[in-house]
Amino acid sequence: MERTLVLLKPDCVQRRLMGAVIRRFEEKGLNILAMKMMHVTPDLAREHYAEHVDKPFYPGLEAFITGAPVVAMVVEGLEVIGVIREMVGATSGLKAAAGTIRGDLSSSRQMNLVHASDGAEAAQREIGLYFRPEEICSYEPTLIPWLKAGDEA
């Protein structure tokens, strides 16, 4: 089992698309272990987007991500990091494939609705930025026998 950090970004909250996006993860059978609405501070934005801080688009990205609340989530599942990246789609909503969250719901490179960790190391680091260990509610979903065969680890 893997865990990943998902953020429903300010455009997702403002556009009332939180339910539509969460629904896709639930329908896929993924397990939401933690979820909270919060403001991203400029300090947190700089930590989260450390690799982008020196890029020309960073000031706009920081203003965007701190400009309204986000919903942060920890999501668990088999190969969940890759599965959610596929569900989210390419960075720009204009390039993202139809059927993905961004492809279906976004027409922007910056306002692309959802952030999802891009690898195991990023997931661990980003989960630690947004959640204390005691905020993560591990549980055994009772419908697992109906989501995958017993030999699918």
Ligand code: CMP
């Ligand atoms: P995300 O997947 O959260 O990772 C970095 C974010 O920066 C990205 O989604 C976009 O919101 C934003 N971003 C990436 N590239 C650009 C760009 N060229 N111009 C503006 N924003 C960008």
